[in-house]
Amino acid sequence: MQMHHLKFRVGLRTVKTGISVMVLVIIFLVLHRGNPMIACLSAVFSLRNDFETTIQFGESRVLANAIGGTFAMIYSLALMQFHHADWVQVIILPLLMMMVIVVNDGINNNRGIIGASAAFLMISFTIPSDGDYWYAIARVIDTFIGTAVAIIMNIGVHPIKFDEPLKKDVQQLHEHIIEEVEHKSHY
Structure with missing residues (x-):
């Protein structure tokens, strides 16, 4: 692996993700809601570069979490029904996992x-x-909270759209810079 190709940067999406996690931790502390892990993960999964994409991922995430949470409730009921028997985890959990998919x-x-x-x-x-x-219902609600925070982080953020000629010029400039850097690194 060549080290000169590594790039470390802090972009707007990274900052928004950090702020989302901070806001969720504060919300959960203030509301005494417990562990914000699921809400934070939901925000991280949902948060995208712009509002429209975040809404699309957020909708998919909310639907997915409702499905995952519903099957987790079924699993919880099976655990209670069979007094937390190990076979429920070994047999029922994988079957429900397949049903989620x-x-x-x-x-x-x-x-x-x-x-x-x-x-x-x-x-x-x-x-x-x-x-x-x-418990499962509360965790699904946590995912809604996390997705809502991600959407709020992107209100008013829209992607910059370049026209095709400008996009082509930027791509050519990028390729030229890469060639120059590679050429200079050989000396």
């Missing part, structure tokens, strides 16, 4: 499969031993 695919929410799977697994594996399906 099938439902998202069936409703054409393919971009939400990873988020739904993550929500399902995070909720399922963090259900307290004395917890019930209300």
Whole structure:
């Protein structure tokens, strides 16, 4: 690996992500809501470069989390019904995981499969031993809160659209700069 190709930068999306996490931590502390992990992850998954894309990802994320949370509630009910027997985790959990994927695919929410799977697994594996399906509902609400904060972070942020000739000029300039840097690095 050549070190001169590494680029470290702090862009606007990175800053908005950090601020989103900070806002969520504050909200959860003020409301005594507990662990903000799921809300923060939801914000990170949903937050994009601009408002429109964040809305699209946010909608997919909310739908995916509702699906993942619903199946986590079913898992929670199965755990309670069978007194937290290990076989529920070994057999029911993987079957429900497959159902999360099938439902998202069936409703054409393919971009939400990873988020739904993550929500399902995070909720399922963090259900307290004395917890019930209300725990899963609370975590789904956490995802809504995280997505809402991500959307708010991008209100008024729209992508800059270049016309094709300018885009081509910028690409050619970029290629020229790369060639110059590579040429100079050989000496």
